Amino acid sequence: MTQSEFDLVRKLAFDEAGIVLEHDKQYLVESRLQSLAKQTSHESPSSLIGQIARDIRLKQKVVEAMTTNETTFFRDHEPFEMLKNEILPALIQARQETRQLRFWYAACSTGQEPYSMLMLLAEHFPQLASWNVTHLATDISKDVIAKAKEGEYSQFEVNRGLPAVYLTKYFQKKGLHWKVSDALREQLRFQELNLNRTWVGIPKADIVFLRNVMIYFDLDAKRRIFQQLERTLEPDGYLFLGTAETTLNVTASFQRVAFGRTACYRPAAA
Ligand SMILES: C[S@@+](CC[C@H](N)C(=O)[O-])C[C@H]1O[C@@H](n2cnc3c(N)ncnc32)[C@H](O)[C@@H]1O
Known part of the structure; x- marks a missing residue:
């Protein structure tokens, strides 16, 4: 070359x-x-x-x-603990009237991140089964979206981060692979989306995962993405970035909220 x-x-x-x-x-x-x-x-x-x-x-x-698609189930563990113990109980309380929650996984890669969230909800928040809960998973790559939709993972992939009890409860063995149950797969909607363009068809969300993708962008691209996110995340919503990512020196529109050793971000006025 x-x-x-x-x-x-x-x-x-x-x-x-x-x-x-x-x-x-x-x-x-x-x-x-x-x-x-x-x-x-x-x-x-x-x-x-x-x-x-x-x-x-x-x-x-x-x-x-040119994209890096590295991902695992329950990546970094602590953000999911924060969601389970603090954020979801508070948000469920705040949404008692509308009984609606919207999740957006903005760089979902091969699907481990959204499926982790779905398993967490099924395990710990069964009351949401009667709510209007939507899960939108997007990525720039057609190939990773196709794999995420399929929901089929190798033994190596399920060995990374997935508790054994979840494997037996939410997956079926299919040859050498493991397939996510239809009940979980049916809850996810997938869409191709390039974060570096104007976002079309992205509804408002209460919880946004934008993890381990901003690290690949330059400052201008990050700023454009955060500007669009300001209009997409609910004023009392929550944003999750990767552990190596921050809004510091990029935007003042989101404030960091620490929970123990980990953190998420909220619209600055929230
Ligand atoms: C390292 S993975 C992160 C996956 C998951 N969020 C996680 O934290 O485990 C980064 C993902 O970002 C996607 N990506 C890269 N550039 C993008 C862009 N401009 N718009 C949307 N997705 C992009 C890649 O295709 C890849 O699947």
Whole structure:
């Protein structure tokens, strides 16, 4: 892969998805494009790059190949404890009249994050079964959304973060894989969404997961995303970022609320 091909892919990832690929990432980019070239029957990353001007879907696949989809069930554990012990009891109290709760997983990857939340609700808040509770899961990548919809995970994936009792209760064995129960899968609605564009079709939400995705963006992209989020998160709602992410020096519109060793964010006026 030549320097100019690398520069072209860097520019594409940045312009399309807001993803910043540092100059020292050429090796990573090349190895990801090598896998994509194999999948799409191109003989090399260079021949693949040569086609993207003529093939919109291929161009999109190149952008998707630049995303990092690492995720686990109950990632970081503590945010889910905070939700179970503090936030959900308070929010359920605050929504007694409307009996409505809306969750949005804004970079859901292969689905472990939304399914973790659904299991937590089924276990600890059975009263919500009679409420109007919606779960919207979005991501820029078609491939991860397809996998999340399928809800099928390898033994390795279910070994990462999922309590054994949840595995037997909410999954069925399917060959070498484990499939999430229909009762959980049916509660999730999926949509492709590029956070780096104007959001279309995203309703207001009480709880937003925007975890481990802002780290890939530059300051301007983060600011644009937080601006859109101001209009999307309810004034008394809750925002979850990844442990390495913060609103500090990015926006004053959200304030950090600490719970023990972890934290979430709320609209500044809340
Ligand atoms: C590291 S995963 C995080 C998954 C999950 N939120 C978690 O914390 O475990 C980052 C996800 O962000 C998605 N992503 C990257 N850029 C995006 C963009 N511009 N719009 C929407 N999703 C994006 C990737 O496709 C990937 O699935």
